[in-house]
Amino acid sequence: MGEVEKVFISGLREKLIEDKVITEQDLVPEFASEIIRYGGKDVMTCLQCGNCTGVCPISLKIEYKTRTTIKYCQFGMKSHTLSTRWVCATCYRCYEHCPADLNPAELMIALRHIAVREGIVPPFVKTAASNLLRYGLTVKPDEAMLKEREQLGLPQAAITKPGWERVKKDINTIIETTKYDRLLGITNKEEGE
Amino acid sequence: MSYAYFFGCVIPSRYPGIEYAVRWVMGPEGLKLDVSDIEEFSCCPVPGIFYSTDRDTWLALAARNLCLAQKNKSEIVTVCNGCFSSLLKATEYLSEPKVMGQTNKVLSKIGMKYTGIPERVEGSNRRVFRPVSVRHFVGIVHTDETMKALSESIKRPLKNIKVAVHYGCHYLRPTENTAIDDPNDPIKVDDIVKILGAESIEYDDKLACCGAGGGVRSHIVELANALTEDKFKNISNENADVIVTPCPFCLLQFDTAQKSFTKRGIPVVHVAQLMAIAMGADLSKLGLELHNVSCNPLLAKIGVTEVSR
Ligand code: SF4
Numbered sequence: 483m484g485e486v487e488k489v490f491i492s493g494l495r496e497k498l499i500e501d502k503v504i505t506e507q508d509l510v511p512e513f514a515s516e517i518i519r520y521g522g523k524d525v526m527t528c529l530q531c532g533n534c535t536g537v538c539p540i541s542l543k544i545e546y547k548t549r550t551t552i553k554y555c556q557f558g559m560k561s562h563t564l565s566t567r568w569v570c571a572t573c574y575r576c577y578e579h580c581p582a583d584l585n586p587a588e589l590m591i592a593l594r595h596i597a598v599r600e601g602i603v604p605p606f607v608k609t610a611a612s613n614l615l616r617y618g619l620t621v622k623p624d625e626a627m628l629k630e631r632e633q634l635g636l637p638q639a640a641i642t643k644p645g646w647e648r649v650k651k652d653i654n655t656i657i658e659t660t661k662y663d664r665l666l667g668i669t670n671k672e673e674g675e
Numbered sequence: 676m677s678y679a680y681f682f683g684c685v686i687p688s689r690y691p692g693i694e695y696a697v698r699w700v701m702g703p704e705g706l707k708l709d710v711s712d713i714e715e716f717s718c719c720p721v722p723g724i725f726y727s728t729d730r731d732t733w734l735a736l737a738a739r740n741l742c743l744a745q746k747n748k749s750e751i752v753t754v755c756n757g758c759f760s761s762l763l764k765a766t767e768y769l770s771e772p773k774v775m776g777q778t779n780k781v782l783s784k785i786g787m788k789y790t791g792i793p794e795r796v797e798g799s800n801r802r803v804f805r806p807v808s809v810r811h812f813v814g815i816v817h818t819d820e821t822m823k824a825l826s827e828s829i830k831r832p833l834k835n836i837k838v839a840v841h842y843g844c845h846y847l848r849p850t851e852n853t854a855i856d857d858p859n860d861p862i863k864v865d866d867i868v869k870i871l872g873a874e875s876i877e878y879d880d881k882l883a884c885c886g887a888g889g890g891v892r893s894h895i896v897e898l899a900n901a902l903t904e905d906k907f908k909n910i911s912n913e914n915a916d917v918i919v920t921p922c923p924f925c926l927l928q929f930d931t932a933q934k935s936f937t938k939r940g941i942p943v944v945h946v947a948q949l950m951a952i953a954m955g956a957d958l959s960k961l962g963l964e965l966h967n968v969s970c971n972p973l974l975a976k977i978g979v980t981e982v983s984r
């Protein structure tokens with residue numbers, strides 16, 4: 483399948499799949515059950531009414547439509563769907579407005595679970611998760627921020643205290659136990675170490 | 676009941692002034708609530724990363740924080756919609772005995788166990804376990820008693836200030852987790868703003884998303900900014916003086932996205948910072964000069980001189 487670039491709002495570039503003709507070999511029949519296993523339990527019960535697309539802020543802006551994504555999942559269009567990438571804002575508006583009380587947001591989250599298991603891991607996910615391993619926080623305050631804290635008279639940041647070593651150790655233990663480090667391919671070593 | 680502060684990652688790394696404001700507003704010079712620190716609290720962890728990729732890891736990391744509050748017998752005070760929904764959702768997951776058991780297996784490796792907080796049933800020897808309570812700063816402030824105390828502690832009334840309240844998605848939804856306000860017609864932040872003497876303006880699509888959530892900001896910043904711009908236009912049409920939100924991540928998005936589409940920015944502050952301003956806190960401690968969009972026009976309109984160091 484070839485990809486084309488389309489330009490949407492404010493110059494936003496979207497990679498779209500050009501060839502919409504899907505052959506049977508492209509379909510993965512067990513895709514729906516995989517989605518259900520990862521928490522997208524409503525995939526097959528969707529009525530395709532389209533309310534979710536209508537209220538979705540992202541569907542307004544780019545070539546991503548909530549209802550259509552669910553239809554693709556029902557068909558088993560796995561590679562097609564996983565290439566939709568991480569555009570759902572998890573705002574849960576679709577869930578509030580679904581007349582059948584289904585939860586498309588959790589389905590999108592299930593797709594992310596599957597994507598990372600297929601090795602599709604966006605760089606920012608790796609960065610945030612490795613930060614947690616290395617520093618015990620997903621975003622670490624830099625030196626300038628720590629200075630600001632002092633100036634504001636805030637208590638010393640816990641991450642600069644000796645007790646934080648234990649916190650980091652516990653977080654590392656949890657992540658090793660659930661094998662999350664192996665899933666994402668991350669380590670607690672700094673780059674180049 | 677005693678509370679424990681939970682500041683998360685965005686506040687300490689980007690907007691330390693929010694932390695100052697929250698401590699000041701809740702502390703002895705403000706509302707005099709019993710709040711302490713639990714230094715071992717870590718990332719909630721951020722739902723857009725962890726809940727999105729591996730629920731088991733997300734839950735174990737969240738449960739670790741919950742265990743710390745359980746040991747201290749405190750309610751958790753979150754100041755961020757992300758921390759709020761992540762930790763609250765975790766308590767719901769853990770109310771399933773099977774899930775609790777699986778999570779405790781992981782936690783046993785670090786010597787922790789989540790049970791909830793034991794409470795003796797009155798008049799008997801029986802104990803019940805209450806889930807660790809996860810609160811949002813706004814929910815704690817918005818009680819009859821505290822609102823009364825708040826109205827009596829206004830030193831700088833925010834007269835003639837037009838406030839555009841932005842609630843943020845995870846304050847409102849999903850509703851089975853976050854029933855602290857009406858998801859279709861929330862009022863709590865508006866009420867607080869009004870008590871401070873300001874006007875809370877109506878604008879189109881007030882409940883729309885800031886655009887940043889779920890990893891969208893980190894993934895395609897232009898997409899996030901396009902959504903912010905839509906919302907900003909509606910706010911700007913009503914001539915708001917300031918955007919007020921209970922979430923530092925929405926704040927970050929509004930504060931940084933503005934430079935991509937406007938020259939004349941509208942300052943963005945956390946509801947705790949607005950409270951601290953009105954309650955008479957030292958303005959040089961609120962970290963306002965760390966915001967991208969200058970807060971000076973707002974301060975000038977309130978009638979206080981600009982913050983300088
Ligand atoms: S609103 Fe619900 S039933 Fe309708 S298309 Fe979306 S998920 Fe399916």
Ligand code: SF4
Nearest residue numbers: 538570571573574576
């Ligand atoms: S949760 Fe995702 S799919 Fe649902 S409305 Fe929000 S952005 Fe759209």
